[in-house]
Amino acid sequence: xxxxxxxxxxxxxxxxxxxxxxxxxxxxxxxxxxxxxxxxxxxxxxxxxxxxxxxxxxxxxxxxxxxxxxxxxxxxxxxxxxxxxxxxxxxxxxxxxxxxxxxxxxxxxxxxxxxxxxxxxxxxxxxxxxxxxxxxxxxxxxxxxxxxxxxxxxxxxxxxxxxxxxxxxxxxxxxxxxxxxxxxxxxxxxxxxxxxxxxxxxxxxxxxxxxxxxxxxxxxxxxxxxxxxxxxxxxxxxxxxxxxxxxxxxxxxxxxxxxxxxxxxxxxxxxxxxxxxxxxxxxxxxxxxxxxxxxxxxxxxxxxxxxxxxxxxxxxxxxxxxxxxxxxxxxxxxxxxxxxxxxxxxxxxxxxxxxxxxxxxxxxxxxxxxxxxxxxxxxxxxxxxxxxxxxxxxxxxxxxxxxxxxxxxxxxxxxxxxxxxxxxxxxxxxxxxxxxxxxxxxxxxxxxxxxxxxxxxxxxxxxxxxxxxxx
Amino acid sequence: xxxxxxxxxxxxxxxxxxxxxxxxxxxxxxxxxxxxxxxxxxxxxxxxxxxxxxxxxxxxxxxxxxxxxxxxxxxxxxxxxxxxxxxxxxxxxxxxxxxxxxxxxxxxxxxxxxxxxxxxxxxxxxxxxxxxxxxxxxxxxxxxxxxxxxxxxxxxxxxxxxxxxxxxxxxxxxxxxxxxxxxxxxxxxxxxxxxxxxxxxxxxxxxxxxxxxxxxxxxxxxxxxxxxxxxxxxxxxxxxxxxxxxxxxxxxxxxxxxxxxxxxxxxxxxxxxxxxxxxxxxxxxxxxxxxxxxxxxxxxxxxxxxxxxxxxxxxxxxxxxxxxxxxxxxxxxxxxxxxxxxxxxxxxxxxxxxxxxxxxxxxxxxxxxxxxxxxxxxxxxxxxxxxxxxxxxxxxxxxxxxxxxxxxxxxxxxxxxxxxxxxxxxxxxxxxxxxxxxxxxxxxxxxxxxxxxxxxxxxxxxxxxxxxxxx
Numbered sequence: 001x002x003x004x005x006x007x008x009x010x011x012x013x014x015x016x017x018x019x020x021x022x023x024x025x026x027x028x029x030x031x032x033x034x035x036x037x038x039x040x041x042x043x044x045x046x047x048x049x050x051x052x053x054x055x056x057x058x059x060x061x062x063x064x065x066x067x068x069x070x071x072x073x074x075x076x077x078x079x080x081x082x083x084x085x086x087x088x089x090x091x092x093x094x095x096x097x098x099x100x101x102x103x104x105x106x107x108x109x110x111x112x113x114x115x116x117x118x119x120x121x122x123x124x125x126x127x128x129x130x131x132x133x134x135x136x137x138x139x140x141x142x143x144x145x146x147x148x149x150x151x152x153x154x155x156x157x158x159x160x161x162x163x164x165x166x167x168x169x170x171x172x173x174x175x176x177x178x179x180x181x182x183x184x185x186x187x188x189x190x191x192x193x194x195x196x197x198x199x200x201x202x203x204x205x206x207x208x209x210x211x212x213x214x215x216x217x218x219x220x221x222x223x224x225x226x227x228x229x230x231x232x233x234x235x236x237x238x239x240x241x242x243x244x245x246x247x248x249x250x251x252x253x254x255x256x257x258x259x260x261x262x263x264x265x266x267x268x269x270x271x272x273x274x275x276x277x278x279x280x281x282x283x284x285x286x287x288x289x290x291x292x293x294x295x296x297x298x299x300x301x302x303x304x305x306x307x308x309x310x311x312x313x314x315x316x317x318x319x320x321x322x323x324x325x326x327x328x329x330x331x332x333x334x335x336x337x338x339x340x341x342x343x344x345x346x347x348x349x350x351x352x353x354x355x356x357x358x359x360x361x362x363x364x365x366x367x368x369x370x371x372x373x374x375x376x377x378x379x380x381x382x383x384x385x386x387x388x389x390x391x392x393x394x395x396x397x398x399x400x401x402x403x404x405x406x407x408x409x410x411x412x413x414x415x416x417x418x419x420x421x422x423x424x425x426x427x428x429x430x431x432x433x434x435x436x437x438x439x440x441x442x443x444x445x446x447x448x449x450x451x452x453x454x455x456x457x458x459x460x461x462x463x464x465x466x467x468x469x470x471x
Numbered sequence: 472x473x474x475x476x477x478x479x480x481x482x483x484x485x486x487x488x489x490x491x492x493x494x495x496x497x498x499x500x501x502x503x504x505x506x507x508x509x510x511x512x513x514x515x516x517x518x519x520x521x522x523x524x525x526x527x528x529x530x531x532x533x534x535x536x537x538x539x540x541x542x543x544x545x546x547x548x549x550x551x552x553x554x555x556x557x558x559x560x561x562x563x564x565x566x567x568x569x570x571x572x573x574x575x576x577x578x579x580x581x582x583x584x585x586x587x588x589x590x591x592x593x594x595x596x597x598x599x600x601x602x603x604x605x606x607x608x609x610x611x612x613x614x615x616x617x618x619x620x621x622x623x624x625x626x627x628x629x630x631x632x633x634x635x636x637x638x639x640x641x642x643x644x645x646x647x648x649x650x651x652x653x654x655x656x657x658x659x660x661x662x663x664x665x666x667x668x669x670x671x672x673x674x675x676x677x678x679x680x681x682x683x684x685x686x687x688x689x690x691x692x693x694x695x696x697x698x699x700x701x702x703x704x705x706x707x708x709x710x711x712x713x714x715x716x717x718x719x720x721x722x723x724x725x726x727x728x729x730x731x732x733x734x735x736x737x738x739x740x741x742x743x744x745x746x747x748x749x750x751x752x753x754x755x756x757x758x759x760x761x762x763x764x765x766x767x768x769x770x771x772x773x774x775x776x777x778x779x780x781x782x783x784x785x786x787x788x789x790x791x792x793x794x795x796x797x798x799x800x801x802x803x804x805x806x807x808x809x810x811x812x813x814x815x816x817x818x819x820x821x822x823x824x825x826x827x828x829x830x831x832x833x834x835x836x837x838x839x840x841x842x843x844x845x846x847x848x849x850x851x852x853x854x855x856x857x858x859x860x861x862x863x864x865x866x867x868x869x870x871x872x873x874x875x876x877x878x879x880x881x882x883x884x885x886x887x888x889x890x891x892x893x894x895x896x897x898x899x900x901x902x903x904x905x906x907x908x909x910x911x912x913x914x915x916x917x918x919x920x921x922x923x924x925x926x927x928x929x930x931x932x933x934x935x936x937x938x939x940x941x942x
Contacts (some may be wrong), residue, residue: 066836067843086754087837088832091630118610127605130817134598139589142785159562178649178813185656193664209809217688227557283557314613316816318649339679342649342813345787346601359557365537370556372538385724471520 005042016051023061028068028079029087039069039077107423109460111390111400113250115451120367126358131351140299145345147337149176149321153352157321160355165282165365166292167305169323175332176321177234178342180278180308181210183322187304188214189336190328191240191274198238202430204249207278212438213315223248227255229263239273241266245294246282250430250446254342254403260294261283267302273329276304277302281311283364286372287395288305309351311398312364318341319351371398374449374457381461387470398450401427403442406470410443417445417465422460462467475511477520487522491530499539499550500558510540510548547930578894580931584721584870586922591838592785596830597821602936606819616816618808620792624823628792631826635835636753637763638776640794646803647792649813651749651779652681654793658775659685660807661799662745664713669709671699673718673901673912678713680748691903694719696863698726701733710744712737716765721901721917723864723872731765738773745799747775752782754835757843758866772796780870782824783835790814790822843868845920847927852932857941869921872898874913877941881914887938888916893931 006023008016027033028314039045042060046053060077063069072079133141148154154171161167177183197211201220211218216446221232228243241263245255255263268272277294295305308320324332354360379394388406393399404413410426417424427444449457477494479487493499510516514533519910526690531548534540541551604612619625625642630639648654663873668682681688682743692703692712699714711735716726726734748765767778776794784790795803825831850865859877864870877885881897888895898915920928 044628064834065840068836086635086719086832086835088631088634088826088829090829091627101742118613121610121700123605123609127602130601130605131598134601136593138593138594142592142787144781144786156562160559163559165558178653181797182649182653182656182813185653185660189656193686206809213807213810214663215664248730304637310615314614316613318811318813335684338677339652339790340650342653342789343791344818347815348819356561358559358561361557362537364557366541367539368535371647 004045008049008051009156013160017055017062020045020049020051020059020389022057023064024063024067025068028082033079034174035079036082037079038075039079063371069388072370095352098381107418107465108421109424109452109456110339110423110448111399111449111460112423113446113448114427115398116311116315116365117450118314120363120370121360122363124331125354129350129353129357129359130346133346134352141345143236143345145341145348147339148172148174149341149343150345150348150352152409153355154354156352160360161293161307161323165279166296168296168298168321173323173325173329174321175324176319176341176343176348178318179310180280180306180320180321181318181418182342183306184210185214185338187276187322187341188216189339190324190332195240196236196238197242197276198228198233198236199242199432200244200251201433202250202427203242203432204244204278204280205430205432208432211242223251223253224425225253226259227253228259228263230259230302232275233263233266239270240276241274244278246279246374246396247285247393248292249280249397250393250399250401252397252399254291254396255294257297259299263294264298264300264302266298268323269277274304274325275302276306279307281397282307283312284368284398285396286368286375288444298325301327302423304328312367313351313354313360313389316418317347317351319347371450372452374452375400377457378447378449378461379452381458384465385461385469398448399448400447401444401446403444404468405442406468408443409470410445413443413445413468417464419464420467422463424464428463475516479520479522488526488529488533491520491522491527492533493514495530495534498536506550506552509546511549512547518729527858531717533902549561549742571914575836578889578926579892580923580934581894582896582920582931583894583922584896584917586869586919587782587786588838588841588921589785591841592779592836593830595810595833596825597822600821600824600828601619601817604817604824612816612820615820616812618810618811618812618815619643619645621816621819624819624859625792627823627826632764632794634776635749636778637767638794639767639769644796645792645793645801646795647812647814649788649789649791651751651777651791652677653813654777654791655681655747656685657807657810658747658793659687660810661795661803665810666711667707667709668711668713668747669699669707670713671715671719671722672904673721673898673905674713675715675749675751676901676903679903682713689733690796690892692722694722696724697730699730699734700707701730701737704734704737710741711747712745713747713749714765715751717748717750717757717762718864720751720868721864721870721872721898723868723870726765726866728762728768731768734765734935735771735773739771743904744773745775745796747771747777750776750778752868754783754871755780755839755842756867757839757846766794769796772798775799782836784822784825784831786820788822790818802929826843842921844924845923846871848925849918849920849930849932852929854941855936856932870917872915872917874915875939876913877939879914879939881916884914884916884939888935891934891938893934895935 006020008019026170042053042056047058047362066083069081077390123219154174158169158171196217198219199208200223219238221236233241248256267275279293295303303325309317326392347374389402389404391400393401410428414424414426425446477491479490509878513524513527517527538551538556540548542548625645629640629642667688669677669690670691670692690707690709692707693700704712711766716731738746750764766774779791780788860873860875862871862873864872881899885895896917
């Protein structure tokens with residue numbers, strides 16, 4: 001019998017039983033202890049190593065439970081046949097593959113319209129909630145949950161949407177999912193294939209590409225300063241309209257009530273017509289009261305409402321929600337409810353408590369104040385540019401637009417800004433028609449301010465001013 | 472000016488500044504403090520309340536940052552216009568909707584073939600990792616991540632799959648997603664619509680329904696004791712075969728090497744043919760060495776490999792992975808990589824460390840030992856039934872099958888078991904052909920043992936014995 005002289009380190013942070021366990025496991029793995037070989041009794045080994053017997057027992061129990069040793073009553077412990085056991089070598093921490101991301105050029109100033117300020121993310125709260133939840137709950141937390149999302153979370157989101165957005169819904173109508181892309185894919189299984197979807201032009205290209213990918217017929221409908229032109233929609237042959245009435249991306253248009261009503265009327269005229277309302281950043285409005293969601297005016301079950309916590313909390317938490325009108329809910333129950341939830345229960349519980357315990361309200365007011373101050377600074381700084389461009393899309397969201405009439409093209413504007421270290425974004429990137437069949441758009445750039453502090457905004461605009469304002 | 476006599480509770484767990492903040496916020500919300508009204512200076516209020524000035528300053532800062540008050544230089548603090556602020560009433564914790572789940576009948580003994588033992592889930596490890604990760608990392612953790620999944624996690628999974636399953640892949644080929652359903656939906660956007668998918672019959676109905684939902688043509692191909700019959704597949708007109716070679720669900724067949732080769736040959740014969748390998752519970756084998764995944768033998772880029780942590784860790788963590796062969800990877804990059812990841816970064820980091828730090832190896836060996844012991848107990852207990860049924864699908868996974876020849880129909884078997892409090896599952900539930908065009912299947916039941924301890928298994932089988940063994 002092997003004497004098992006293990007060099008124990010009493011000062012180590014690794015408990016003694018764990019050191020014994022690792023030593024023996026190691027010996028078994030490298031065949032220093034062979035299959036069938038008998039181990040010393042717990043009493044003998046504890047004496048030999050001068051540790052308590054229960055320490056050795058703990059180590060043996062661990063080895064037993066993982067199948068490295070076997071116990072035979074009245075005979076003792078024996079090394080098991082370990083061919084069948086998992087012995088995983090750690091992966092090399094060096095990534096075996098080169099990072100594929102294109103090296104994005106770093107600009108000193110970046111007016112990305114997709115930014116989110118993550119400095120104000122309530123890390124400590126999130127950690128605390130996460131810890132509390134993993135302490136309180138046990139196995140229920142890791143059992144497969146409700147495929148629509150946990151009832152408690154849906155209840156909390158519904159209550160928020162009702163108060164903050166005038167959304168009219170019951171938690172039964174809501175599906176929580178891992179991001180808008182996923183929810184739109186799921187919606188595809190409910191609606192089925194044969195649809196023609198009309199998007200605003202210009203629009204959020206991610207949605208456009210997604211609908212194309214899901215094999216829908218996709219068309220675009222022009223916009224005026226009130227949003228999607230309903231006459232054009234009427235003639236497009238589309239039966240589904242995808243709109244962002246609260247703050248259209250990228251144009252920043254807020255759809256007035258009258259246009260909303262025309263859109264609802266269009267949907268109501270033919271059975272099977274639907275409106276998808278993407279309410280992606282409606283949390284942020286800096287002037288006047290927020291306009292309730294289109295969904296709140298819908299009395300005929302025509303609006304599919306989609307919202308996300310990517311903008312209001314953080315992009316990487318991957319939680320969005322979709323509210324189905326009754327006719328589609330019925331199809332969902334019949335056809336697609338069997339598909340499992342895409343959000344882990346732990347994450348759902350964290351979010352539920354974040355909302356219920358008042359942290360979400362605080363966080364919204366804080367980021368809103370932050371973005372408002374950046375918005376106001378930007379508007380102020382832009383004054384010297386007012387002779388060469390006009391502003392639109394302000395007072396909501398986290399970006400605005402500048403329409404130039406200083407003779408420069410969009411490419412020129414972007415190049416000149418780049419030369420002084422400022423990244424700005426051209427509107428034509430969002431034009432899915434590619435400028436065809438319509439007048440070339442006025443040179444327009446987007447300025448996002450979510451991820452720039454006041455000082456940087458001021459500095460960057462001063463740099464742009466020198467380039468854009470022709471003497 | 473309001474004197475703000477706040478009843479502070481020094482013994483409360485709520486910090487003093489928070490009590491002051493809440494009191495003032497409350498007064499503002501209920502208009503006891505009106506818009507434009509001036510607040511006492513921090514000095515005056517700290518004197519009045521007999522607290523330190525910094526306590527009051529903290530409270531004012533909080534109110535400022537959330538937009539409840541405004542500061543005017545040299546003048547002081549004033550109540551803001553709060554019409555625009557979020558004031559969310561908590562949702563009633565009482566759910567406003569009745570639980571919709573059908574009340575499932577509780578059986579004293581349930582041989583569910585979909586069980587997972589959650590008692591052995593390493594809660595403490597999971598909590599510790601979660602805490603560490605939320606402490607270490609900061610904003611990067613909440614920024615949008617790689618749409619394929621974090622490179623570190625993909626590296627760790629690849630290394631595991633290579634060692635444990637003989638899977639041959641680079642991390643670039645892997646996509647991490649929130650569950651198999653999602654990954655199959657994503658695969659749909661890569662493959663496009665026009666395919667005919669062949670599934671084994673009987674099969675896992677979830678996949679069958681999903682493919683139907685995604686508007687594929689779906690057909691079934693019969694099985695013999697080696698798995699999907701390749702001749703039948705050849706004549707089915709299918710170009711995609713969905714198989715579970717490691718342990719077919721529900722039949723438990725392990726596909727031998729020769730059949731695997733025939734299947735790969737079938738795929739290689741015509742460009743555009745693919746095999747989807749669902750390796751859902753291959754972690755658990757109790758006899759002999761595990762057979763490497765079909766993917767490991769594929770030299771022509773024909774196998775799409777899908778695996779999950781639902782069985783090996785827990786269903787509710789919602790993490791699966793898909794490995795694309797090169798030709799499809801190229802399409803993914805071009806067509807579908809723009810879609811955002813469906814798994815939160817925090818969860819990905821927890822899993823990465825769980826694998827890298829050796830916890831996954833331990834957990835696998837532990838659950839494997841646990842399931843093996845339950846498997847062995849079940850096999851032992853079944854001996855008295857050997858005259859009325861034969862066993863198949865044993866030695867792997869977490870369920871086995873009993874084929875009866877005691878004259879009872881499947882319905883009768885299930886009813887008799889129910890009468891003594893034992894829930895068993897009929898094979899015909901998995902027959903998507905509905906028994907048409909083939910001989911009626913032999914009465915067969917599934918017994919899952921993942922979620923039953925040895926004692927319960929013994930008790931339940933004794934009950935069944937009395938019912939099924941005809942004297």
